[in-house]
Amino acid sequence: MSKEKTKMIHIQIDGKSLEVREGTSVLEAALQAGIEIPHLCYHPAFPSEGSCRMCLVEIEGRPDLELACSFPVKDGMKVSTQSEEVTKARKNMLEFLLAEHPLDCPICDKAGECKLQDYYEQYGFFESRFEEKKEKKEKKVEIGKTLLLDQERCILCTRCIRFLKEITGTRELGLFNRGVHTGVNIYEGNPVENNYSGNLVDICPVGAITDKDFRFQTRNWFLGSGPSICPLCGRGCNIDIEYHPGFPHFPVPKRVYRIGPRENHRVNGYWICDYGRYHYSYIDEDRQEQIVDNKKEKLDSWERVLDFLKERIKKLYYMNKTSRIAVLTSSWLSNEELFLIRKIFQEDLNVEKIFLTDPLPGEEDNLLLTPERSPNSKGASQMGLNFKELDLNKLAERTEVLLMFGSHITEHFATAQTQEAIGGIETKVLLNPHISDLNSLMDVVLPTCVIAEKEGTLTNVKGLVQPFSPVFEAKGHCRPEWEVLVNLAKKLALNFRYYSPFTSVKPIFKKMQKEIGFFGTKK
Amino acid sequence: MEEKVLTKNFGVKNSHRIDVYLERGGYQAVQKALQMDPDKILEEVKAANLRGRGGAGFPAGVKLGFVPKEVEKPKYLCANADEGEPGTFKDRYIMTHDPHLLIEGMIIISYCVGIHKAYVYIRGEYEHIAQQLEKALSEAYDKNYLGQNILNSGFDLDVFIHRGAGAYICGEETGLLESLEGKRGYPRLKPPFPAAIGLFQCPTVINNVETLSNIPQVILKGAQWFVNKGLPKDGGTRIFSVSGMVEKPGVYECPVGTSLKDIIYEYAGGLKEGKKLKAVIPGGLSAPILKPDEIDVPMDFDSLMEAGSMLGSASVMVIDQEKPILDVLRVISDFYSHESCGQCTPCRIGNSWINKIIHRLYREKGKKEDLDKIIRLASNMKGKTLCPLGDAAALPILSLTQKFREELETYTES
Numbered sequence: 001m002s003k004e005k006t007k008m009i010h011i012q013i014d015g016k017s018l019e020v021r022e023g024t025s026v027l028e029a030a031l032q033a034g035i036e037i038p039h040l041c042y043h044p045a046f047p048s049e050g051s052c053r054m055c056l057v058e059i060e061g062r063p064d065l066e067l068a069c070s071f072p073v074k075d076g077m078k079v080s081t082q083s084e085e086v087t088k089a090r091k092n093m094l095e096f097l098l099a100e101h102p103l104d105c106p107i108c109d110k111a112g113e114c115k116l117q118d119y120y121e122q123y124g125f126f127e128s129r130f131e132e133k134k135e136k137k138e139k140k141v142e143i144g145k146t147l148l149l150d151q152e153r154c155i156l157c158t159r160c161i162r163f164l165k166e167i168t169g170t171r172e173l174g175l176f177n178r179g180v181h182t183g184v185n186i187y188e189g190n191p192v193e194n195n196y197s198g199n200l201v202d203i204c205p206v207g208a209i210t211d212k213d214f215r216f217q218t219r220n221w222f223l224g225s226g227p228s229i230c231p232l233c234g235r236g237c238n239i240d241i242e243y244h245p246g247f248p249h250f251p252v253p254k255r256v257y258r259i260g261p262r263e264n265h266r267v268n269g270y271w272i273c274d275y276g277r278y279h280y281s282y283i284d285e286d287r288q289e290q291i292v293d294n295k296k297e298k299l300d301s302w303e304r305v306l307d308f309l310k311e312r313i314k315k316l317y318y319m320n321k322t323s324r325i326a327v328l329t330s331s332w333l334s335n336e337e338l339f340l341i342r343k344i345f346q347e348d349l350n351v352e353k354i355f356l357t358d359p360l361p362g363e364e365d366n367l368l369l370t371p372e373r374s375p376n377s378k379g380a381s382q383m384g385l386n387f388k389e390l391d392l393n394k395l396a397e398r399t400e401v402l403l404m405f406g407s408h409i410t411e412h413f414a415t416a417q418t419q420e421a422i423g424g425i426e427t428k429v430l431l432n433p434h435i436s437d438l439n440s441l442m443d444v445v446l447p448t449c450v451i452a453e454k455e456g457t458l459t460n461v462k463g464l465v466q467p468f469s470p471v472f473e474a475k476g477h478c479r480p481e482w483e484v485l486v487n488l489a490k491k492l493a494l495n496f497r498y499y500s501p502f503t504s505v506k507p508i509f510k511k512m513q514k515e516i517g518f519f520g521t522k523k
Numbered sequence: 524m525e526e527k528v529l530t531k532n533f534g535v536k537n538s539h540r541i542d543v544y545l546e547r548g549g550y551q552a553v554q555k556a557l558q559m560d561p562d563k564i565l566e567e568v569k570a571a572n573l574r575g576r577g578g579a580g581f582p583a584g585v586k587l588g589f590v591p592k593e594v595e596k597p598k599y600l601c602a603n604a605d606e607g608e609p610g611t612f613k614d615r616y617i618m619t620h621d622p623h624l625l626i627e628g629m630i631i632i633s634y635c636v637g638i639h640k641a642y643v644y645i646r647g648e649y650e651h652i653a654q655q656l657e658k659a660l661s662e663a664y665d666k667n668y669l670g671q672n673i674l675n676s677g678f679d680l681d682v683f684i685h686r687g688a689g690a691y692i693c694g695e696e697t698g699l700l701e702s703l704e705g706k707r708g709y710p711r712l713k714p715p716f717p718a719a720i721g722l723f724q725c726p727t728v729i730n731n732v733e734t735l736s737n738i739p740q741v742i743l744k745g746a747q748w749f750v751n752k753g754l755p756k757d758g759g760t761r762i763f764s765v766s767g768m769v770e771k772p773g774v775y776e777c778p779v780g781t782s783l784k785d786i787i788y789e790y791a792g793g794l795k796e797g798k799k800l801k802a803v804i805p806g807g808l809s810a811p812i813l814k815p816d817e818i819d820v821p822m823d824f825d826s827l828m829e830a831g832s833m834l835g836s837a838s839v840m841v842i843d844q845e846k847p848i849l850d851v852l853r854v855i856s857d858f859y860s861h862e863s864c865g866q867c868t869p870c871r872i873g874n875s876w877i878n879k880i881i882h883r884l885y886r887e888k889g890k891k892e893d894l895d896k897i898i899r900l901a902s903n904m905k906g907k908t909l910c911p912l913g914d915a916a917a918l919p920i921l922s923l924t925q926k927f928r929e930e931l932e933t934y935t936e937s
Contacts, residue, residue, distance in 0.1 A: 048712060050712040050909055051866045051867045051909060052867075052868055053867055053869055053907055053909070065907070067712070070712050089907060093868055093903075096868045096869055096871075096872040096873060097868055099876055100872055129896065132879035133879065135875075156865065156866070156871070175707060175865070177865070178690070178861075178862075178863070179860060179861060179862070179863040179864065179865045179871060179874065179875060180860065180863070180865065180871055180874075180875035181865070182864075182865030182866075182871065
């Protein structure tokens with residue numbers, strides 16, 4: 001974007017003076033200033049279509065109402081979005097849109113987050129004057145693995161068609177028939193099959209495209225929403241996690257119901273991939289919620305486990321045998337957690353056997369999904385940790401204390417193989433948010449948090465460091481790894497003054513910025 | 524007096540063949556034009572006040588002037604031969620009887636603007652005419668009026684024929700472009716206008732067949748001659764398509780400004796079998812209807828506008844007293860609700876809604892408020908649609924419902 005092109009001009013919308021960039025549309029100018037002009041077919045990611053006709057506004061000097069979505073601002077322009085003529089036209093347009101609409105809001109999954117419903121409530125409130133027979137169209141077309149289309153609810157904004165044309169280039173949807181019989185559909189036998197299909201549900205302004213994964217699971221108004229970062233690949237897409245906070249008197253089957261994109265033009269734009277959208281079960285399912293004490297030494301509280309660990313590590317430390325400690329880290333840890341591992345084990349204890357166990361790389365696509373299947377591989381590589389090549393024999397050789405973060409080692413070696421290698425290690429502790437095959441091989445398993453339950457920063461593949469904070473409370477006895485590490489460091493009393501301010505993630509981040517060049521140069 | 528300028532070859536044996544066309548003075552305008560400076564041609568067309576014959580009546584010269592001169596991209600010409608406006612059948616006569624007249628006009632415009640590829644977008648139903656045009660094109664290629672280095676002038680032009688698939692909306696210029704590009708015939712948002720961004724995103728001239736067929740005589744005889752033929756601000760003659768309950772339906776070439784009354788009673792021989800006149804649609808189905816006391820009106824764009832109607836494609840449809848006006852309303856509404864492309868809300872829903880009400884009036888006695896509802900729906904559609912189709916439907920429905928309210932009220936509860 002060249003700077004000389006951004007000429008600023010002055011316009012007025014509803015009497016409010018605005019300075020806007022030349023070339024912006026009236027609608028964009030209004031939205032930037034927080035003035036709402038109703039619109040259905042306009043989406044900032046695509047060129048204007050101008051088909052819904054909801055955004056008609058009055059522009060001084062123009063004989064007819066003009067489309068705000070496609071009309072460019074001009075210096076001195078005066079726009080009215082609330083004049084009598086505009087509100088009348090808007091109401092009339094809504095009447096057209098709702099005339100053939102099935103009005104099945106009570107059983108519509110989109111109810112509560114439907115633009116048509118919202119606009120009727122804001123600008124409509126008329127009684128239906130449509131007394132004719134409504135058009136019959138297809139009510140339940142399977143247009144994709146997770147997508148259902150209701151042609152009767154569709155208002156033909158063509159956002160879905162344009163998404164598949166402009167963003168994925170896969171063009172699976174098209175328009176069929178003409179006039180009032182027009183309907184969106186797939187070309188015979190060729191469903192929507194790309195890694196971004198879930199976005200169609202988000203951009204559909206009405207209840208025409210619904211998600212089989214979410215459909216009839218709950219009502220969307222019961223859900224709370226929190227910002228987070230998708231940890232399923234290295235892109236670091238910004239997401240909103242929608243979860244059920246629970247009812248007072250009867251149980252709710254699960255917490256997380258839906259993942260949606262959170263707009264960020266430095267990372268993911270308006271979209272997320274289906275891989276990130278539909279694999280959210282890791283947040284709630286197969287979670288390690290309690291401490292597992294296979295040693296039966298009453299290691300049943302965090303306090304006791306940490307004391308136990310402290311004793312084992314201290315012993316080796318005083319014997320100058322910290323080479324007998326091995327730490328398995330993972331790129332699923334945050335920058336701060338990896339930094340603490342570097343401080344405690346690599347610097348304070350001189351541990352040499354530090355390994356990185358990441359998920360095996362997966363397929364990538366040309367839009368967002370990266371081959372890395374962890375959120376912080378870039379951060380791990382920039383932390384100055386001297387990772388050793390992952391080798392079970394080297395890992396186990398003369399090792400007395402094994403500290404393992406995450407269970408991704410199971411993707412690299414068969415469990416029996418791991419068992420054989422590490423079987424002889426005296427103390428084996430696993431910190432893991434999930435139940436895994438490794439549980440039985442360990443002395444102690446400690447339940448930790450998933451990204452959605454903790455605070456920290458992640459470095460995406462492009463080197464962007466992004467903060468995240470807890471969306472909801474941790475399950476069961478789960479604790480975030482950074483907290484466990486700080487508590488361990490305090491117990492080890494290696495450098496009390498250094499670790500004592502680390503009561504939250506912020507001071508750790510600040511220290512990391514000071515000490516690790518990569519993070520110092522970034523925000 | 525019926526003026527034979529555009530139609531002078533009509534009725535001449537084998538007039539569609541190039542040898543006959545040449546014998547009768549054909550392609551002389553091309554020879555003259557290729558010697559002229561393109562800017563001079565543009566001036567001449569502008570001065571002729573030739574207004575578009577397709578329906579909108581936009582001055583052809585002004586439209587040509589909108590095409591940017593210096594562009595890297597190629598420019599295109601599209602002859603709009605979709606002729607979808609009900610009641611209009613003049614272009615098919617030109618293309619049947621005098622295809623080379625159209626080709627000659629296309630060559631001159633292409634030379635004037637610097638176009639090397641031109642298309643004729645012809646409606647699908649005109650299959651035989653398309654075949655005949657193909658023959659005419661190959662004759663023109665053989666004689667080097669088309670192809671490389673036309674008549675040693677250094678100017679190249681290729682003309683292609685593209686058949687539509689039967690949609691009224693593809694006669695709308697941007698719907699036509701989409702269709703020509705192989706897409707669904709959906710009109711585009713304007714601006715940008717085709718003169719700047721048209722076919723394949725390149726500057727494009729789109730003219731009606733009759734408009735283009737007027738170009739040769741403008742070049743040969745001059746702008747002044749052309750203006751003298753018609754009116755100062757609306758030059759030349761027009762081919763009127765007259766249909767309905769008249770003695771002699773057909774095409775009549777008359778000077779712009781000829782009275783509608785004369786067209787019906789003089790040229791078309793008055794109403795059939797002594798029937799009485801009830802109404803006239805003067806400019807294609809989308810023109811607001813006129814009552815018998817309103818037909819003493821000169822047939823030019825401005826006069827008809829003043830009379831509350833429009834000249835459109837100059838298609839005169841004559842309706843006699845015996846015809847129930849509800850039938851006329853239904854035919855209009857059937858057409859537009861069938862042909863609405865479905866892209867924008869008001870046209871898609873408005874037309875269908877109105878149509879459903881009208882059909883209900885056939886089945887059962889209508890409600891008192893039904894006529895007002897039709898008027899309200901048509902008004903809400905008017906001026907709010909993406910392309911002119913919404914207005915084309917709203918205007919005749921509004922005028923008919925208002926002007927013949929009394930008769931229509933016999934179909935509703937009082």
